Amino acid sequence: MPFVRAARLSAAPLLALALALVPALTGCSAGGTPSAGAPPAPSSGGPSAGQGGGTGRVKAPVAHEAWDYQLGGAYTPPAGVRTVVRDRTAKPAPGVYNVCYINAYQTQPDAVEWWRKNHPDLLLRDADGDTVVDEDWDEPLLDISTADRRKRLAEVVGGWIDGCARDGFDAVEADNLDSYLRSDSLLDRKQAIAFATELAARAHRAGLAIGQKNAVEMSGARAAIGFDFAVAEECGRYDECGEYAAAYDDRVLVVEYRKKDLATACEEWGDRLSVVLRDRDVVPAGEAGYVNERC
16 A cells, blocks of 8 residues: 655654554555666675574664665665665665564554454454544554563564565664554553564564664663664654664664755754655655655
């Protein structure tokens, strides 16, 4: 299905997108295969595509290297790009460090029936038995409220993580870490951290690094969870880049969606962090609306 999760859910400075999840029978990317063309050379400081693959080697992206956010569809990375984030349904880009996007705390709208059929009790429900939905994206939340449910969910999401490793990705970005904020108080921060910790352990067993997605207020739990780097949407706009930089020793992939916010991020952090400006729909190169700029 067409995938657009680049924009924040709201303009609240502390509310960000985090880890998120897509069922095994559906994809969340607009799809597409990398277009032909000579790939850039591998990063000097990090693994090239295929070094993940369950080898047990875990390396985070190199700080301050050019990166690209390709969630809306794969295409040849622009010249000089050394790190690429793609949906788990896409193939990694040759010759660069590849991050595999998964939707780990919520499910795609078109995947609800799959979950109802296969894991109905893993969808979060309110007192009336109705599923709790992130209304901004029409995505039902997953129920991470108990250790048993987290374990079972980790097996589903862990299967996708293992698939990312087999496909040759070097890391995973797990989205919607902060979905508990949209749970009508049925979930809490402690449960979100517990689930993230399980996913981090699974990623490391597969030989992959794992990134914190947004939720800057969770950066203090980085070491306890096991996150290796961060993907931060609009931290220049919301003055959050410094917190990520401190927590992750500058291993932060920053994406902004407005030119003035790119200018802010570049002025304040362009010499330390990896910063890119993308269109909010993160469409592939060559499609209408495509935007891709760096510091």
